[in-house]
Amino acid sequence: MDWIVPFILTVITASTPLLLAASGELVTEKSGVLNLGVEGMMLVGAIAGFAVTATTGSAVLGIVGAMCAGVLMSLIFAFLTLTLMANQVATGLALTIFGVGFSALVGSGFVGFAIQPLPSLSIPGLSSIPVLGPILFGQDFLVYLSFAIVVGIGYFLTKTRAGLILKAVGDSHHSANAIGYSVIKIRYLATMFGGAMSGLAGAYLSLSYTPMWAENMTAGRGWIALALVVFATWRPGRLLAGAYMFGLISVMQLHAQGAGIHVPSQFMSMLPYLATVIVLVIISSDRAKIRLNAPACIGQAFRATQ
């Protein structure tokens, strides 16, 4: 049974970036904005985090840099869709295409660089408890942070005034505007939060998951995060379950060979993508549930009428 601890550890590291990116997108979508540029924001976050860490030697600065980069990316999106009322789907695609190119351009100077991976927590005594020690007390701080963020978002959306306003804006922007809330400002903030989380998710990939930079290193995780939000029917608790389920599926290929399962590696690599399709189908076919939970104004442009 000595494989079980390393297995759980890889599931955690594979799930964390999905969880971070999806929780940011969940807040963005709750405000009525559909940002399909998660993949691009993650990539720019990944290279920003890596570049800053490699040049300053500080992972903390790297993480801050990645989040700032994610916010800047989301601001491009917000300006185009919220201020100029451009189509959200097309703009999100543009953000991803731009992010892929921009990160590859900046990253071309950082290929082959080595950095210190993010340090793991190490509590004397606790971290060396067999099995539970390394799993519960031996992660890097972003893993703990990802859990805290999910709990925080759940609390924010259901228990705070600001969270309720955010949901009101997402469900009926005209009513929210009529009672005096600034729809555009709130959507800007929600979109920026999504950008920061995507940047953070990218930083997790380039600083912890594989401490290096490679072109397109997100490999579709941004899109899977988008699907996760639908899977979770916009509820943070289910997001956690979904992210860990996808993490589990995506590391299966690493362990299948070891377990003596000989399927061509390409078929194992297909699993997360196929699983995304299947999960989307299962969740989406329950139309009533989607209609009940999806923000009613998602993807719609808003223009205040004076």
Added chain:
Amino acid sequence: MIRLEPRRQHSQAMVYLSPVLAIIMTLVVGGIIFAFMGKNPFDALYTFFILPINNSYGISELLVKATPLVIIAIGLAMGFRANVWNIGAEGQLTMGAIFGGGLALYFYDSTSVFLLPAMMVLGAIGGAFWGAIPALLRTRFNANEILTSLMLTYVATLFLSFLVHGPWRNPEGFNFPESRPFPDAGLLPMIFDGTRVHLGTAIAVFVVLAGWLLLSKSVIGFQLRVVGKAPQAARHVGFRQKRMVWFTLLLSGGLSGLAGLFEVAGPIGQLQSSISPGYGFTAIIVAFLGRLHPVGILFGGLIMALTYLGGELAQMTLQLPNAVTGLFQGILLFFLLACDVLTKYRVRFGSIAAKGRTA
């Protein structure tokens, strides 16, 4: 503060001007980026956009690169008009290459004149099949076609990789991940000697014409336009959304598959693990650059093809990373979407109060 004032009518001038404006702004920003990278911006822009096409071979290569972009974008534009977002054209292109190319590999010693036409039909079927999956999932299970079509792109690319690493690897090759070369009967004839301009380029022009006829003269084309512009009106008069989803995904999938077959039966001549530098994604930009109109797409395809050629040349002569191409494409799409606002709104600077005083 920027304020947008709706126009009573869409500005016709802006419909044509906005793409031009977007291109100019992209060039300016591109020049600034080149300057930041320590290159002379004028040299770099010249290398990127003029040098590749200042000779006849360059122009022929432009046509070769524009061919798949135009064919794919015509199909995608039909869907975008009806709010059907197929972004998995890259996967449909790959499936078309696998289906049609597979036939060439099965009959690898054939000399039949029917081989190539059969490959084209199979290529289109392969792409349409891959587009039919998101159509089925959307119409039957309500699943978002953006996500499913993109996920299927990863699946198709991995499947091609499996084929050329495994069962379809050239038995007489040197263990490279590539198939046998296609037989001569399975290769597209060249239109101009000494170039790589192939039959597919002529078919691309035909696709543009057919697309234009479909959109402006046919009932389904009319429905596509109405569904996109006024979905509620379309529902009232009984246009069926599901039919639109099926039609646009099968059409764009089929055209993407055909484009993929043209790539492997034309410039490449065999199956490899990588058969496209992202034509399926770039075609999305081409569709917007052409304002979702077939004739516009023809021009848009040529311009985006130029970014590929310019990128290759800049990589060789200026040591710029190839990623510059993608960056340019992304920035262009941003500006296109931003300039699109000008067709529907007037941009006013200043606050609302200021307007009240003048009025």
